[in-house]
Amino acid sequence: MNKIKFKQAIDQILLPHKFVRNKNTWILKSPEINKVISVYQSNYSNTYYIDYGFIINNLELNDLNMHVFKRLGSSDYNEQISINSVLSLNSSMSEHERVSQLKVIIEDRALSVLEKVNTASDLSEYIQGFPNLNMIPLVVKNYFHLTNRKNVKIWVAKILTIFGFNKA
Numbered sequence: 253m254n255k256i257k258f259k260q261a262i263d264q265i266l267l268p269h270k271f272v273r274n275k276n277t278w279i280l281k282s283p284e285i286n287k288v289i290s291v292y293q294s295n296y297s298n299t300y301y302i303d304y305g306f307i308i309n310n311l312e313l314n315d316l317n318m319h320v321f322k323r324l325g326s327s328d329y330n331e332q333i334s335i336n337s338v339l340s341l342n343s344s345m346s347e348h349e350r351v352s353q354l355k356v357i358i359e360d361r362a363l364s365v366l367e368k369v370n371t372a373s374d375l376s377e378y379i380q381g382f383p384n385l386n387m388i389p390l391v392v393k394n395y396f397h398l399t400n401r402k403n404v405k406i407w408v409a410k411i412l413t414i415f416g417f418n419k420a
Contacts, residue, residue: 299340304362
């Protein structure tokens, strides 16, 4: 499979969900937030990466591609190997099998998340479910007031609980 067919396969997956393609990015616009899926080719191999996330319409992007994003992947080693195989165009996989697995991966890992978040309020709740806010830009934390003392106390309590330092 070449890169043109790979992107056409992603078109087949995302266009029925009303995403509009602009080069290597697919966007689903709404009044408060835009949902985004971007595809990047590795500089070192014929492998692709897929990022998915959100743009807050009332907030400038500045140097960001998305305000909140994640890379398509898995914390499970075997699942990640499988995902890497699908996203590597050098892997020995038939075109039909690659498209089939790509559809499952995008629908299960990216679209399932994107479909749950439809408003800025939903996005704020989604962000607060993260184990930490290290990957969230400060401008987004400020927008959702996630840097005030109350929220810091909540995060400290979560961390203490995770490491077993909570009060019994």
